[in-house]
Amino acid sequence: MRSIFPILAACCLANAGLSADPFPANLNELAIARSKTIVALEFVIERELDRQEGYTYGLIVDEEGTIVVLESMIPSWIPVEKLKNIVGFALPHDDEEYPLVYLGKDYPSGWHLLAFKDELPEGFKSITAFDRAIVNMGDLVFGVGGVGKEMGFDPFVLTGRVAMTKRMPDRQIIMRDDIANPGAPVFNVAGAFVGWTTDSLSFKRIMNVGRETLNITMTNPEESSVALSSEDFFDYLDNIDKDNLDGPRPWIGVSGMQPIDPEVAKYLGIENQAGIVLSEILEASPSSDAGLENNDILITVDGKSLPQFRPDYTVTPYFQKLIRRKKPGDNLSVEVIRGEEHKTFDIVVGAGPKNIREADYRFYEKLGFTVREFLLTDGIRRRLSKEEMNGAIVNFVRRSSAVETAGLRNGDWIKQVEGQVVNSYGDVLDLLDLVELDEERSEFVLLVERNNETSFVRAQLK
Numbered sequence: 001m002r003s004i005f006p007i008l009a010a011c012c013l014a015n016a017g018l019s020a021d022p023f024p025a026n027l028n029e030l031a032i033a034r035s036k037t038i039v040a041l042e043f044v045i046e047r048e049l050d051r052q053e054g055y056t057y058g059l060i061v062d063e064e065g066t067i068v069v070l071e072s073m074i075p076s077w078i079p080v081e082k083l084k085n086i087v088g089f090a091l092p093h094d095d096e097e098y099p100l101v102y103l104g105k106d107y108p109s110g111w112h113l114l115a116f117k118d119e120l121p122e123g124f125k126s127i128t129a130f131d132r133a134i135v136n137m138g139d140l141v142f143g144v145g146g147v148g149k150e151m152g153f154d155p156f157v158l159t160g161r162v163a164m165t166k167r168m169p170d171r172q173i174i175m176r177d178d179i180a181n182p183g184a185p186v187f188n189v190a191g192a193f194v195g196w197t198t199d200s201l202s203f204k205r206i207m208n209v210g211r212e213t214l215n216i217t218m219t220n221p222e223e224s225s226v227a228l229s230s231e232d233f234f235d236y237l238d239n240i241d242k243d244n245l246d247g248p249r250p251w252i253g254v255s256g257m258q259p260i261d262p263e264v265a266k267y268l269g270i271e272n273q274a275g276i277v278l279s280e281i282l283e284a285s286p287s288s289d290a291g292l293e294n295n296d297i298l299i300t301v302d303g304k305s306l307p308q309f310r311p312d313y314t315v316t317p318y319f320q321k322l323i324r325r326k327k328p329g330d331n332l333s334v335e336v337i338r339g340e341e342h343k344t345f346d347i348v349v350g351a352g353p354k355n356i357r358e359a360d361y362r363f364y365e366k367l368g369f370t371v372r373e374f375l376l377t378d379g380i381r382r383r384l385s386k387e388e389m390n391g392a393i394v395n396f397v398r399r400s401s402a403v404e405t406a407g408l409r410n411g412d413w414i415k416q417v418e419g420q421v422v423n424s425y426g427d428v429l430d431l432l433d434l435v436e437l438d439e440e441r442s443e444f445v446l447l448v449e450r451n452n453e454t455s456f457v458r459a460q461l462k
Helices: 004-019 027-035 231-237 264-267 286-290 313-322 377-382 402-406 425-437
Strands: 038-046 051-061 064-071 083-089 099-107 112-116 140-146 153-169 171-175 185-190 193-197 201-208 212-218 226-229 255-261 277-279 296-301 329-339 341-348 361-364 367-374 394-397 413-417 441-452 452-459
Touching: 027 153, 027 185, 038 064, 038 099, 038 140, 064 099, 064 394, 083 112, 140 193, 193 231, 201 255, 226 231, 255 313, 264 394, 277 286, 277 313, 286 341, 296 313, 367 425, 394 425
Parallel strands: none
Antiparallel strands: 038 051, 038 083, 051 064, 064 112, 083 099, 099 112, 140 153, 140 185, 153 171, 171 226, 185 193, 193 226, 201 212, 255 277, 277 296, 296 329, 329 341, 361 367, 367 394, 394 413, 413 441, 441 452
16 A cells, blocks of 8 residues: 555645745735726616616726727627716725716727716826736636726736746637636736736536536636637737727628538648638628638638637638728738639628617617618528628517517518518618507507518507
8 A cells, every 4th residue: 555654744744835925925015006906997888768877897008098998898799878977986985086988889899989078187107117927837827807886996916827828819828717807907926917818718517416417518707717829918008090990990701611520631631720710701792792602611811821729710710800901992911712713702892781889779668679770691591692782680579568578579670561572671661660659559560570480460559
């Protein structure tokens, strides 16, 4: 039988090593000073019938008081005019509210940009006031964040080590444990900025309930163990065009991109690089105008081969990132494999179609629902031709309303109103306006499509 004493001795030595704090004695001072780069944000979203409050954290990135916020922290489907009463707070919360202005959303990074209504208030700092550095696997780091408003937005510090770094396609710093709120900074032991925390990862867990074994996925929305590296953070930051926020977006008109698997790459003779299957080239798009066809295999962009990534699906966001860095009117040169041929095409990058945030909406209070205009993304999801993309989409249905009782649901595609075929969003509005204003009307009828099936919705108004 193996002696237990060497094992006990090894455990004692390990514990002794772990008990020695590798962080500097002035960590408290370092963390408090760096917490001044964080702004706790509160805002209100005006919906049809109520106001929804939200809060998140942003990072100050220059001496003018510009603040960046992660894309997921402010819902991107919300029209800008419905985002109200945006204020910022210092960490810790001192009861003073600092009015903020929403500047827009940067398309290449996806970040929301805000700024203090007045100049940068005293007590706040830009992240640029601190050194920046690069960390690697095993390096010590600490993250600074804030607790919720009910606890005064007090700052906190968490420490850890870098478990790994990986390009996916941006360089991500992955810690073993959560290090800060999403949207908060991470530093090395010297206090240099090394990364900006992103959305938290989902972890798979097994839960046993009686005799059942369930695979579940868990996410902590308040904290994150992943950060965008400082070099990639500043690369995005340096390329933000404040004069073009929410302006025309670059677009080439490709849908359903998928990476090719290693076996296919080997067969095609490109085993040392990546390739992307361009599943669907949208009609009348920059890609179709250039001559690209469905199922072309993309292998180079602007003369450079697509690099290999692990996991291989990361090559798709890499290509999307290259497109996002373009501007409408720029040229994008691509090489594809079509059958046994290699072909090169020059795409003139176009301006992207409306997204859901830019769509037109109208709420019919009496009828109890909101419609929005039909978008290209709605047509792509339904695999429609351009000529078929018309009508309107139901965007909100009031609970316990006549239309909900009749079966109307969010996402329904309105194809007829009162028996009249609609060929545009304007047609829908004109017909619904008549129904809404008719005080004598006791019912109305819609023909809607849902999951490729059409049905009539007959709502009783009286």
